[in-house]
Amino acid sequence: xxxxxxxxxxxxSSSQGTSAAPAEAAGIxxxxxxxxxxxxxxxxxxxxxxxxxxxxxxxxxEKGHKVVxxxxxxxxxxxxxxxxxxxxxxxxxxxVMYNQSTATxxxxxxxxxxxxxVRERITVVHAHSSFSAMGHDALFHAKTMGLTTVFTDHSLFxxxxxxSVLTNKLxxxxxxxxxxxxxxxxxxxxxxxxxxxxxxxxxxxxxxAVDPTDFTPDPxxxxxxxxxxxxxxxxxxxxxxxxxGGIIPVLCHKHPDLQFLIGGEGPKRLVLEEVRxxxxxxxxxxxxxxxxxKDVRNVLVQGHIFLNTSLTEAxxxxxxxxxxxxxxxxxxxxxxxPEVLPEELITMCEPTVRALCAGLxxxxxxxxxxxxxxxxxxxARVQNLYTWRNVAERTEKVYDRAAGEEVxxxxxxxxxxxxxxxxxxxxxxxxxxxxxxLFLLFLxxxxxxxxxxxxxxxxxxxxxxxxAGGEIRxxxxxxxxxxxxxxxxxx
Amino acid sequence: xxxxxxxxxxxxxxxSLSCQDHSSLCKEFVVxxxxxxxxxxxxxxxxxxxxxxxxxxxxxxxxxxxxxIFITLVGMMLHIHFVKVDHETLLFIGSLGIQLSxxxxxxxxxxxxxxxxxxxxxxxxxxxxxxxxxxxLCVLLKDPSEPNAVARVVPLFQSSKPRLNCLVKVYKSCxxxxxxx
Numbered sequence: 001x002x003x004x005x006x007x008x009x010x011x012x013s014s015s016q017g018t019s020a021a022p023a024e025a026a027g028i029x030x031x032x033x034x035x036x037x038x039x040x041x042x043x044x045x046x047x048x049x050x051x052x053x054x055x056x057x058x059x060x061x062e063k064g065h066k067v068v069x070x071x072x073x074x075x076x077x078x079x080x081x082x083x084x085x086x087x088x089x090x091x092x093x094x095x096v097m098y099n100q101s102t103a104t105x106x107x108x109x110x111x112x113x114x115x116x117x118v119r120e121r122i123t124v125v126h127a128h129s130s131f132s133a134m135g136h137d138a139l140f141h142a143k144t145m146g147l148t149t150v151f152t153d154h155s156l157f158x159x160x161x162x163x164s165v166l167t168n169k170l171x172x173x174x175x176x177x178x179x180x181x182x183x184x185x186x187x188x189x190x191x192x193x194x195x196x197x198x199x200x201x202x203x204x205x206x207x208x209a210v211d212p213t214d215f216t217p218d219p220x221x222x223x224x225x226x227x228x229x230x231x232x233x234x235x236x237x238x239x240x241x242x243x244x245g246g247i248i249p250v251l252c253h254k255h256p257d258l259q260f261l262i263g264g265e266g267p268k269r270l271v272l273e274e275v276r277x278x279x280x281x282x283x284x285x286x287x288x289x290x291x292x293x294k295d296v297r298n299v300l301v302q303g304h305i306f307l308n309t310s311l312t313e314a315x316x317x318x319x320x321x322x323x324x325x326x327x328x329x330x331x332x333x334x335x336x337x338p339e340v341l342p343e344e345l346i347t348m349c350e351p352t353v354r355a356l357c358a359g360l361x362x363x364x365x366x367x368x369x370x371x372x373x374x375x376x377x378x379x380a381r382v383q384n385l386y387t388w389r390n391v392a393e394r395t396e397k398v399y400d401r402a403a404g405e406e407v408x409x410x411x412x413x414x415x416x417x418x419x420x421x422x423x424x425x426x427x428x429x430x431x432x433x434x435x436x437x438l439f440l441l442f443l444x445x446x447x448x449x450x451x452x453x454x455x456x457x458x459x460x461x462x463x464x465x466x467x468a469g470g471e472i473r474x475x476x477x478x479x480x481x482x483x484x485x486x487x488x489x490x491x
Numbered sequence: 492x493x494x495x496x497x498x499x500x501x502x503x504x505x506x507s508l509s510c511q512d513h514s515s516l517c518k519e520f521v522v523x524x525x526x527x528x529x530x531x532x533x534x535x536x537x538x539x540x541x542x543x544x545x546x547x548x549x550x551x552x553x554x555x556x557x558x559x560i561f562i563t564l565v566g567m568m569l570h571i572h573f574v575k576v577d578h579e580t581l582l583f584i585g586s587l588g589i590q591l592s593x594x595x596x597x598x599x600x601x602x603x604x605x606x607x608x609x610x611x612x613x614x615x616x617x618x619x620x621x622x623x624x625x626x627x628l629c630v631l632l633k634d635p636s637e638p639n640a641v642a643r644v645v646p647l648f649q650s651s652k653p654r655l656n657c658l659v660k661v662y663k664s665c666x667x668x669x670x671x672x
Contacts, residue, residue: 080617080624093619111622119624451503453626453655455617 032461033399034066034121038113038138039128040101042071042089046293048317049129049154052208054083059392061085065399066460068120070113072102072134086458086465090116094134104133106140106432107439113141114443119455124399126150130157130167136174143177143413144436148402151175152182152206153192156314156335168195169421173429176420177413179402182206182395184315185336191314197420206394207340209386210320217326217375218301226257227367229360230303230327232296232318233310235266240309240332245271246353247309249279251360258284258364263299265290300325304367305360311351313337319346324382326375328363332356341385345378410437498657500524501625508657516585516668520661522651523578527571527596539563571596576650581661585668589630593650607672609633611641613665615658626655628662 037057041049057067062085073079073091081089092112097103117125125142127135130153142149151174158164175181175196181203183189193200222228229251233239244262251258262272262285269287276285291299300306306322308331315336319329323345331337332351340346349359366372408416413433418426458465495509504525511519543559575596582590589610592602611631618627627646634642647661 079619090619090624112619112624115623447623448503451499451501451654452623453501455624456655 031400031403032065033403034123034460035060035399036068036070036117036120036122036125036138037128038070038125038132038135040072040096040132040134041129042069044074044077045100048208049132051293052152052154053128054087055209055211055388056392056395057087058085059388060396061087061459061463062389063392063396064461065396066120066457066463068116068122070116070134070138072096072100082458082465086463088120088455088458092116097133099131101131102134102137104137106137106436109134109137110141110144110436110439111443111447113138114145114440115452117142117145117147118449119452121454122147124148124150124403126152126399128152129154130171131155136170139174139178140433140436141440143407144410144433144440146407146409148399148405148407149178150180150182150398150402151178152184153188154184154314156188156191156312157195159195169425171196173417173421173425177408177416179405179407180204180398182398184208185339187336187339188314204394204398206391206398207386208315208317208320209388209391210317210324210382211388212324212379212383215297215300215321215324215379217324217379219326219375221298221301222304223259223302226259227255227305227364228259228261228303229305229307230261230263230300230322231307231309232263232291232299232322233308235262235264235268235272237268238310238312239266239268240311240351241266241268241271243309243311243332243351243353243356244307245275247307247356247360248272248275248281248285250353250357252279252281252284254361255364260285261288261299261303262286263288263291263296296321297325300327303327305330305363307356307360308332308337309351309356310334310337316340320382320386324379326378328367328372330356330359330363341382345381410434496657496660498653501620501623501652501654506651506653506657508653508660510660510664516671518583518664518668520581520583520664521578522580522648522653522657524576524651526577527575532567535566536563539566568597572599579648579651581647583665583668585672591645591647605630605632605645613662613669615655615662616644620652625652626658627652628658 037053039049039053041047042053043050053069057069060067068088068090070090070092072094078091078093081091083089092109094102094109116122125138125147127139127149129135135151139149139151157167159168172195175198179202181192181198183192183203183205184207186205189200189203189205192198193203231244235241248260272285272287276282288299300322304327306319306327306329308316308319308322308329310316310332311334313335316331319331319337319340323329323341329341329346331346331348333348334351338348347359347363349355410433414430417430417433420426421429457463495507497505497507500506506525507523509521509523513519539559539562543555547553547555572595576593577596579593580591586607588604588606590602590604592600594600609632611633613628613630615626615628617624627648629647630645631641632643632645634640
């Protein structure tokens with residue numbers, strides 16, 4: 001079925017979406033959605049969630065859906081911007097509170113969000129990351145407005161301490177009436193289902209992907225007289241940097257031709273610097289500091305072995321990037337990592353210094369005896385494992401399914417909240433849902449939907465976006481094509 | 492040649508756009524907003540006076556009442572002199588430039604002129620304005636040092652804020668003239 005679908009999709013894109021006939025003839029639902037991605041985290045901020053949203057949006061646009069992104073303003077970057085292929089981004093002026101996450105009062109973001117949803121004729125609201133308050137707000141408002149909602153969780157979370165108990169409660173409230181939830185690995189699905197007390201049937205697993213053209217191997221960059229171990233991660237506790245600090249002296253003592261290349265920045269940098277001082281390893285442990293995304297590949301290709309010491313990970317993009325660059329991957333066996341790569345491409349160890357050292361030793365021995373597959377062959381295998389097109393295709397199915405479901409009307413929603421989230425929290429949030437609904441009614445009276453201009457589609461079935469110099473499709477709309485030019489938005 | 496059409500502004504109030512073709516290279520667009528309605532003046536006056544009467548009831552100080560009258564009068568005058576715009580005019584003369592003028596309810600007029608050499612283009616753009624996201628028409632000015640950069644953006648029809656269909660009409664006529672120069 002998947003193969004057939006893919007073939008139909010290729011067919012359709014080759015005819016440039018002028019007619020949907022080939023796909024419909026194959027009996028495949030070819031519904032186009034107007035999707036709004038909401039998250040606090042988007043470019044210019046850098047990270048996994050950001051690139052996930054961007055790449056997914058680009059692939060969905062390619063498939064003929066209309067996609068807009070809503071995030072909060074970053075410094076002077078506010079207003080409406082257009083990115084490659086007419087991807088429209090709203091930088092809304094909402095106050096940032098902590099860690100690039102906006103403050104939430106459940107209400108103050110409603111007028112602007114409603115405006116975006118109405119003028120873009122949104123049908124599906126897709127929020128990302130459980131740390132994003134804006135995403136939860138958007139879900140809340142979208143449900144009040146009767147739109148289909150989808151949520152993607154990108155991280156694992158604990159159950160024990162106070163902060164995770166509170167976050168988990170909020171997640172329960174937020175997800176109990178969301179149409180569909182997406183997780184990046186089966187471990188993450190298990191975690192989310194437990195945390196938010198969800199029905200596992202409405203949770204799908206769609207992994208992340210890497211852009212294989214960004215991470216290509218280049219063995220000529222390696223130093224052949226030495227063996228280089230590369231580590232690229234933020235230097236924080238969660239990434240197991242303390243383990244790394246234990247491994248470095250042991251292995252450097254045993255293997256005089258071993259060197260470490262460590263990219264990334266964070267509070268645990270001190271640990272590594274201390275180790276370096278103590279064992280006089282200045283020429284063999286290089287700390288590169290924070291890396292920009294475009295430099296990551298240049299660091300990776302210098303190494304033979306990629307080491308990941310994470311203590312918790314929902315889906316590890318870093319090992320995928322390492323493997324895509326043709327490196328031998330050694331990683332801890334935690335979270336979703338065992339699901340990511342096939343057995344022969346990864347060496348997994350328990351998260352202890354001894355186990356990791358043993359794992360690295362075997363890989364070093366294999367490397368010395370030259371019995372490892374060539375970087376090009378590893379790249380060729382990884383290349384087709386995780387692609388964004390595949391992610392988009394699977395996400396599309398989630399949208400199709402969610403769009404077919406009923407969005408709970410207010411009375412059922414209130415009952416669900418009270419039944420699902422406990423008598424206290426449930427009642428509080430049911431009350432807030434009612435207030436939100438009243439506020440929406442007020443806004444609909446104050447600024448009716450029909451007074452709002454429908455936004456001109458840059459992407460989607462009626463998209464007007466063309467490459468510079470291209471002919472404009474409809475003459476009457478030429479005015480608005482120009483409006484879509486990426487000019488600055490002031491006022 | 493002159494034509495009048497009615498449109499609405501971003502909050503749904505009726506406004507009218509009249510286009511006047513003086514020649515193929517000279518066009519004038521006037522956006523007119525309805526005059527101050529007597530009802531609105533009454534409502535605001537009543538509010539201020541009632542408030543003043545409540546304060547007077549507790550303080551029993553007649554200065555409150557007279558100051559209320561004073562505030563209403565001054566407020567009204569300031570409003571029609573500085574805030575309330577009756578007409579906004581865009582006079583586009585190809586090869587010469589653009590003249591923007593707005594006439595206030597009191598009869599005051601402000602005029603600015605942008606010469607053709609400075610104008611890069613006229614576009615419709617989107618912006619976040621208060622609690623909503625709107626389309627607006629703006630003139631892009633050239634940066635004298637860099638020919639391809641935009642130095643400044645001058646928004647047009649700032650006080651009447653017409654909706655997209657009205658903007659598109661003005662935009663098309665302006666582009667016609669721009670393409671001829």
